[in-house]
Amino acid sequence: MLYIGIVLYNSLIEHSKILTTDINGIDCTIIFSDNSDIETIRRKNQRYAEANAIQYKNNNGNIGLSRAYNSILKQLPKDNKEDYLMWLDDDTEISNKFIRELILAIKDGYDVIMPKIVGQEGIIYSPNEYGYLKNRLILNKKRADLINFNRINAINSCLTVRLQLYKEMVYNEQLFLDQVDQLFFDNIRKLDLQYKVLASHVNQNFSQRNEIIGSSYLARFIIRKKDILTYGRLSPVNNIFLSRIKILMLSIKFTMKTKDFSYLKEGIK
Structure with a gap:
C-alpha cells in the first residue's frame, strides 16, 4: 500500500493537484492534515472530505509542520514492510513517469526514495549533500551520479519512506516549520538504509528565493x-x-x- 500525506495551509482539498493525477491501478490512500488558520477554509475542506470519503485531519489552526506530519503518521499502520508513505505538497504536480519509477523502486525494496526537485531557475535543490552552513547541490555537478549517501539530505516534498521506519523515528515537534526534514535526515543517516534517487524531475516553486x-x-x-x-x-x-x-x-x-x-x-x- 502507498499512502500519500499532504499538509494543507489555507488551501482547499479540491484544488490539490494529486486529485487530477492519473493514479488509477495503484493501491494508494491519500491523507490530508489541515493547518489552515482560516476557519471557513477548514469547514469547506471538512465537508469536501466527508462528501468524497477522503481521510482528513482538522488541526484547528496552524500547529506547525512537524506536528502536522506526525498527525498523519499517527493514523497509519507501521508493521507491514510493504507499506510506504509519500509526502506531497498540495500544489505539486507529479508525472506518470515519476509514479511508474516510484512503484518500481518500491517493488525493488528501497527504504527511502526521492525524485530530483527542481526550482524555477532549473537548479536541482533536492536531494543534496549535507553541509555545515549550506548544503551542497551536488546533482548540478558534472558527476551527478556520485552523490554520497552517507551525507544525503532531501526535502520532504515527494519523499517516499518505508512506513516501518516511522515506528520509532518521527518528526521532532520542537521545530515548527524549518529544518524539519533536515533533522529527520540527520537522524536516519545513522541507520543502514537503501536510498534511491529517481531519474524523474519534479518542479517546485520556491517562492521565497525570488x-x-x-x-x-x-x-x-x-x-x-x-x-x-x-x-x-x-x-x-x-x-x-x-x-x-x-x-x-x-x-x-x-x-x-x-x-x-x-x-x-x-x-x-
Whole structure:
C-alpha cells in the first residue's frame, strides 16, 4: 500500500493537484492534515472530505509542520514492510513517469526514495549533500551520479519512506516549520538504509528565493531563526555556534535584498 500525506495551509482539498493525477491501478490512500488558520477554509475542506470519503485531519489552526506530519503518521499502520508513505505538497504536480519509477523502486525494496526537485531557475535543490552552513547541490555537478549517501539530505516534498521506519523515528515537534526534514535526515543517516534517487524531475516553486518584499518576510524570518537555533541544539551533526553563523549570514542576505536593517538587527540578537 502507498499512502500519500499532504499538509494543507489555507488551501482547499479540491484544488490539490494529486486529485487530477492519473493514479488509477495503484493501491494508494491519500491523507490530508489541515493547518489552515482560516476557519471557513477548514469547514469547506471538512465537508469536501466527508462528501468524497477522503481521510482528513482538522488541526484547528496552524500547529506547525512537524506536528502536522506526525498527525498523519499517527493514523497509519507501521508493521507491514510493504507499506510506504509519500509526502506531497498540495500544489505539486507529479508525472506518470515519476509514479511508474516510484512503484518500481518500491517493488525493488528501497527504504527511502526521492525524485530530483527542481526550482524555477532549473537548479536541482533536492536531494543534496549535507553541509555545515549550506548544503551542497551536488546533482548540478558534472558527476551527478556520485552523490554520497552517507551525507544525503532531501526535502520532504515527494519523499517516499518505508512506513516501518516511522515506528520509532518521527518528526521532532520542537521545530515548527524549518529544518524539519533536515533533522529527520540527520537522524536516519545513522541507520543502514537503501536510498534511491529517481531519474524523474519534479518542479517546485520556491517562492521565497525570488520574492522578499520589504519587511513583509520579517515575521517569517523570526520563525526561521528560532527553528535554526533549535536545530543546532538537536542535530547530531550541528551546533549552536554554526546555527548562529547561518542566521547572521541569512540576515545579511535579506538586509541586502530588502534594504531593511530589521533583518540584521534580528540576526545579531
